Amino acid sequence: MTDLLSQRGDMDANETQPNIAPGGKRDRLIGAAKTLFYQRGVEQTSLADIAGAADIALGNVYYHFRTKDALVEAVIAAHGKDILDSLAHLNAESDPRARLRAYVRGGLKHQTQLARYGCPYGTLCAELDKSGGSAAQSASTLFNLYLEWLERQFRELARPDAAELALETLAAVQGAYVITQATHSPQHLERQVARLDRWLAELEGGAA
Amino acid sequence: MTDLLSQRGDMDANETQPNIAPGGKRDRLIGAAKTLFYQRGVEQTSLADIAGAADIALGNVYYHFRTKDALVEAVIAAHGKDILDSLAHLNAESDPRARLRAYVRGGLKHQTQLARYGCPYGTLCAELDKSGGSAAQSASTLFNLYLEWLERQFRELARPDAAELALETLAAVQGAYVITQATHSPQHLERQVARLDRWLAELEGGAA
DNA sequence: GTCTATACGCCGATAGAC
DNA sequence: GTCTATCGGCGTATAGAC
Structure with missing residues (x-):
């Protein structure tokens, strides 16, 4: 998981400088995929679908x-970068409680997509896990990025059970996504997010 | 969703009595699938895999x-029957609170499987939903079976927000399953189940 | 009803011209 | 580097003997 984001796929095989320009093509392929x-x-x-779209x-x-x-694997790495970017954005919030609340409310921005296709990371993990390939392990690291960030926020709230709360929060969010997709009901997501937001607002814990 | 369990697949086409014995073969195929x-x-x-296993x-x-x-579709119907059976079993508990607590603790019986393959119904719904076929709709009815049962229990606890609590409970359970699979950690399931069990035990609401 | 054999298409991956 | 053409294999589904 450490070098998940630094790796550029498998280009730098044995050539010193295979290509200077990272090339829009490679990125277009990853984006389409x-x-x-x-x-x-x-x-x-199919790869034909991806090639066509790109x-x-x-x-x-x-x-x-x-x-x-x-x-x-490259798509998983791109997801990891997306997650780190969004977490960095959340870090701009003033205090940990505000960051956590902004995190749970963030799902509302993708309400329509979530109701149709579920969580991009959760569904990917579930599918790859059943395929049994080595990519499953890489995908599970995406969750760890969230767990570590969540735990940090709860620690800053001076909660001794920070690790527990991180798991509880991630599970609650993932559960909301699952039933949102299963019922195709964005309203359910709104309800669950509002409830979690309230829970975080009332959660005991002083600022560090 | 109404006749989900009464349908026997698509055998009774136009023959009066196609075959008296329901045949172990058909059931074996469904079980293997x-x-x-x-x-x-x-x-x-693949169908070859299923045929081989059966x-x-x-x-x-x-x-x-x-x-x-x-x-x-036949497998989904079989899942529906399994769910109704398990709910009927839960109904043997003395009061609604005990039934709810038995429900959330029930996941512990399949701890190992859940950590490997996730929730049988949740992962099936997610996959079929993306395939876009008509089976997706059938699969989503499985969640409704749980939701209706959960709502009934909370109503019997005289909770006016029974529907909300049903969604919250199902989301919490599904979320616990998702992170259990993603982390391959049965211990996480134990933790979340224990927390939900405590929550239900302390939940306000008198017996009907 | 149950089986074998096979048609047909799609997909991942490769070869090789340019 | 980018393209076209194609191989080999697998998966769904069908045909037809028994």
């Missing part, structure tokens, strides 16, 4: 990624 | 189910 994997699932998305010839995909699995 | 769909996912499970020739599968989708 990220979207399609999320909407249709990994197994239901306007790249099918055979050329293999220049950037040796196998489909390598592309999956 | 239920297990494999759960462990590997629907898309990753000791039935591949071509013969199509005598019992016109398409793979029909088999998926």
